[in-house]
Amino acid sequence: MIDDADVWAHIDALAKPKRSLGRLEDIAVRLARTQGRIDPRTRPRRIVLFAGDHGCVAAGVSAWPSAVTGMMVGTILAGRATSNALAAAHGCDLRLVDVGVMGARPDDPPGFYRDARIAEGTANLADGPAMDAAQFAAAWGLGADEADRAVDDGAALLIAGEMGIGNTTPAAAITMLLAGAGVADAVGRGAGADDAVLAVKTRVVEAAVARASAEADPVAAIASVAGYEIVAMAGFFARGAERGATLLLDGYVATAGALIAERLAPGTVDAMIAGHRSAEPGHGAALAQLGLEALLDWGMRLGEGSGALVALPLLDAAAAMMGDVARLDAIGAERAD
Ligand SMILES: Cc1cc2ncn([C@H]3O[C@H](COP(=O)(O)O)[C@@H](O)[C@H]3O)c2cc1C
Numbered sequence: 589m590i591d592d593a594d595v596w597a598h599i600d601a602l603a604k605p606k607r608s609l610g611r612l613e614d615i616a617v618r619l620a621r622t623q624g625r626i627d628p629r630t631r632p633r634r635i636v637l638f639a640g641d642h643g644c645v646a647a648g649v650s651a652w653p654s655a656v657t658g659m660m661v662g663t664i665l666a667g668r669a670t671s672n673a674l675a676a677a678h679g680c681d682l683r684l685v686d687v688g689v690m691g692a693r694p695d696d697p698p699g700f701y702r703d704a705r706i707a708e709g710t711a712n713l714a715d716g717p718a719m720d721a722a723q724f725a726a727a728w729g730l731g732a733d734e735a736d737r738a739v740d741d742g743a744a745l746l747i748a749g750e751m752g753i754g755n756t757t758p759a760a761a762i763t764m765l766l767a768g769a770g771v772a773d774a775v776g777r778g779a780g781a782d783d784a785v786l787a788v789k790t791r792v793v794e795a796a797v798a799r800a801s802a803e804a805d806p807v808a809a810i811a812s813v814a815g816y817e818i819v820a821m822a823g824f825f826a827r828g829a830e831r832g833a834t835l836l837l838d839g840y841v842a843t844a845g846a847l848i849a850e851r852l853a854p855g856t857v858d859a860m861i862a863g864h865r866s867a868e869p870g871h872g873a874a875l876a877q878l879g880l881e882a883l884l885d886w887g888m889r890l891g892e893g894s895g896a897l898v899a900l901p902l903l904d905a906a907a908a909m910m911g912d913v914a915r916l917d918a919i920g921a922e923r924a925d
């Protein structure tokens with residue numbers, strides 16, 4: 589481990605006026621802290637997209653039908669989703685893991701696809717628990733295994749993304765349960781809910797959180813309102829942190845995974861950097877619970893890891909500053925500031 593004072597001493601010794609790179613220097617300190625080294629790396633990096641469906645879509649919580657999850661899986665496998673475009677733009681390796689999509693599996697998928705389907709969607713959390721303890725453990729284990737694979741392949745920085753119609757409903761419930769958000773804050777429009785859908789979603793989330801809160805066991809409470817891709821992200825974060833990787837968080841749904849990770853594996857947050865603040869209204873409460881401040885606040889509300897991918901070049905800049913800039917003493921100059 590290194591402490592912040594050592595990192596600041598290094599930054600202040602570089603060939604530039606003190607603090608002349610402003611917030612980039614704060615980001616560099618945070619990045620160094622996540623890896624415990626003065627020359628943190630952002631390459632190689634990997635985004636793992638976890639895809640799963642949600643039984644609660646049948647209750648009318650999304651503007652979209654569950655079939656769109658499978659369509660977007662096909663689009664990602666064809667390399668044509670937003671996540672593919674942004675990952676390619678920033679040299680980020682991408683994988684897609686089906687942890688619980690409904691319907692047909694892809695024909696002849698590319699090598700970056702993994703079929704690890706636990707079930708065809710979660711159970712409807714409007715009627716009862718979304719998953720049981722064994723399914724929770726399976727989802728967590730898949731995420732952890734993906735983090736191991738990524739780090740074994742050399743990745744220093746990990747992003748988790750998700751695709752799953754309906755998943756802002758479990759994300760809202762988890763944000764209430766683990767970050768203490770009120771229902772009016774936690775429930776947003778997701779992928780475009782209108783007022784009628786928003787009213788149904790609010791009722792469903794409120795009732796599910798009331799049921800989950802009555803569970804004595806914390807894992808059972810979380811499993812009651814979660815989604816497979818959200819729990820997989822939690823396992824991914826917890827193991828990624830354990831393995832020394834930096835975790836760059838995406839939006840509201842990914843942060844629900846981060847809340848679960850921090851609850852069940854305390855200290856995981858030390859590896860996290862929040863890429864952006866989602867337009868979903870509950871994201872602020874989730875980030876505050878984790879003590880994180882987002883790098884960007886650009887009104888993005890897509891998921892798929894998109895906000896993290898847009899923030900990634902900021903971390904590249906911070907890492908480049910830490911690793912590639914000469915020291916003042918090496919150029920024969922002395923501090924005047
Ligand atoms: C075409 C399309 C692509 C997406 N990519 C991510 N999401 C995002 O929106 C969904 C969550 O919103 P809700 O809870 O309101 O259904 C998730 O699939 C999330 O990844 C998408 C949604 C759509 C429609």
Ligand SMILES: O=C(O)c1cccnc1
Pocket residue numbers: 756778779838839840841842866867868888889890891892
């Ligand atoms: O912020 C997110 O993660 C998000 C927002 C809307 C829809 N899907 C995901």
